Amino acid sequence: NHETDAVKVYFFPFLGGGHQIPMIDTARVFAKHGVTSTILTTPSNAAQFQNSITRDQKSNLPITIYTLTTPKNTQLPEIGMSAGPMTDSSVLLEPVKQLLLQHRPDCIVVDMFHRWAGDIIGELKVPMIVFNGNGCFPRCVLENMRKHVVFENLSSDSESFIVPGLPDRIEMTRSQVPSFRRNKSEFTDRMAQIEEKSLGIVINSFYDLEPVYADYIRNELGKKRWLVGPVSLYNRSVEDKKERGKQPTIDEQSCLNWLNSKKSNSVLYISFGSVACLPMKQLKEIAYGLEASDQPFIWVVGKIFNSSKSDDQTCSENWVLDEFEKRMKEMDKGLILRGWAPQLLILEHDAVGGFMTHCGWNSTLEGVCAGVPLITWPLSAEQFINEKLVTDVLRIGVQVGSREWGSWEEERKELVGREKVEFAVNKLMVESEEVEEMRRRVKSIAEKAKRAVEEGGSSYGDIDALIHELKILQIGKDV
Numbered sequence: 001n002h003e004t005d006a007v008k009v010y011f012f013p014f015l016g017g018g019h020q021i022p023m024i025d026t027a028r029v030f031a032k033h034g035v036t037s038t039i040l041t042t043p044s045n046a047a048q049f050q051n052s053i054t055r056d057q058k059s060n061l062p063i064t065i066y067t068l069t070t071p072k073n074t075q076l077p078e079i080g081m082s083a084g085p086m087t088d089s090s091v092l093l094e095p096v097k098q099l100l101l102q103h104r105p106d107c108i109v110v111d112m113f114h115r116w117a118g119d120i121i122g123e124l125k126v127p128m129i130v131f132n133g134n135g136c137f138p139r140c141v142l143e144n145m146r147k148h149v150v151f152e153n154l155s156s157d158s159e160s161f162i163v164p165g166l167p168d169r170i171e172m173t174r175s176q177v178p179s180f181r182r183n184k185s186e187f188t189d190r191m192a193q194i195e196e197k198s199l200g201i202v203i204n205s206f207y208d209l210e211p212v213y214a215d216y217i218r219n220e221l222g223k224k225r226w227l228v229g230p231v232s233l234y235n236r237s238v239e240d241k242k243e244r245g246k247q248p249t250i251d252e253q254s255c256l257n258w259l260n261s262k263k264s265n266s267v268l269y270i271s272f273g274s275v276a277c278l279p280m281k282q283l284k285e286i287a288y289g290l291e292a293s294d295q296p297f298i299w300v301v302g303k304i305f306n307s308s309k310s311d312d313q314t315c316s317e318n319w320v321l322d323e324f325e326k327r328m329k330e331m332d333k334g335l336i337l338r339g340w341a342p343q344l345l346i347l348e349h350d351a352v353g354g355f356m357t358h359c360g361w362n363s364t365l366e367g368v369c370a371g372v373p374l375i376t377w378p379l380s381a382e383q384f385i386n387e388k389l390v391t392d393v394l395r396i397g398v399q400v401g402s403r404e405w406g407s408w409e410e411e412r413k414e415l416v417g418r419e420k421v422e423f424a425v426n427k428l429m430v431e432s433e434e435v436e437e438m439r440r441r442v443k444s445i446a447e448k449a450k451r452a453v454e455e456g457g458s459s460y461g462d463i464d465a466l467i468h469e470l471k472i473l474q475i476g477k478d479v
């Protein structure tokens, strides 16, 4: 009986944390909907996720990790390490190809950044779906920039232009656009090709967050798409939330105990994601800005950019993060976390009332789902576009005022000063009519997010619709 065969889906995430995490959440929810899910990843990523997958297996979810072995002497970026979109992941394709030839799953879901996958998987005739790691709004902005001439008549990088063809008036400058998107490139062409060879795109978003843009993708861009998120909400237990993505290196209980001692909505949570790497002189400006604002905070200090430039060295000699940390602790003003923080648990704590974020898509959605307004501090990737969604379209955040896109590998040119930090923190954390409005708006979106993933919700329905299509293809294949 064909109808009772479980649909087998392979999930092939890109390498960095911001890509692995949402795709594993997606694999998990597909398994909950009866699909047999297999995640294809690298050895050290597999080790990071094994605990949470074992827990899923114990509760009888049909989900496994398959570890791809790569040719000797090839080094791949792993979770938390810099894996920008330009990273060449093509060495992984040969083992993936062999696997597909052997097992022939009903479908493979491929991250959009594995752009070499288009030709290889296309040839094998295994149905392919592209996983779009960011939302509908950034997708539309980037697509319209690719299709229309937008940069040619600009006299400088700081001159603004209106993104053509969009339902909202979105103003940007060239310096906010990822360098690999400023010109027509092999990169963007290949990403477009992989979509053309796919059945459609899976997007980590939900209809009520960006209905106009969800419709735009279908009606104006002519894409078949399924909105299946926010996928972070598929982590229901404390264990899952804590270990999502990685074994936490921070004792979550002491962090939550500290939050328990704080008033509702009083603490600012600060994190710049899994890849960002700020120089010490920028950390110093953040620290002074925070101290001047006098608002309680939890700050996850990620990797620090090891600058060879003398001014940064001088700065770190004169100013020591450890001392700031000690002082803040003694005054009971703030916690500095070094390592991998349990972000979902922190964000959903009642004491957290604001989130200073680099606007990575996952963090943005996680803040929204927790009903917390944002301070936007975009750095790289499509983060400046996500900022526009937060501040101009949804109106649930304030900008710190960062202006310049920077690549992952190089030291950032732009330094955001302490005055800007203090101003943005006070604007968001000191209650005002404006902030009350933002809070009301973001809480209402958070409610809609929860409804979207429940039975009867839009994302729940899109997952079932996609699985139904795969079942029909499966039956067709066997006949």
Ligand code: UDP
Pocket: 016, 017, 018, 019, 021, 244, 245, 271, 272, 273, 274, 275, 276, 300, 339, 340, 341, 342, 343, 344, 359, 360, 361, 362, 363, 364, 366
């Ligand atoms: N994250 C976390 N703890 C950390 C840092 C990051 O759990 O200390 C998670 C965060 O919750 C999010 C992901 O890592 O799910 C980061 O993805 P995002 O798209 O926000 O940014 P990226 O790391 O890709 O720049």
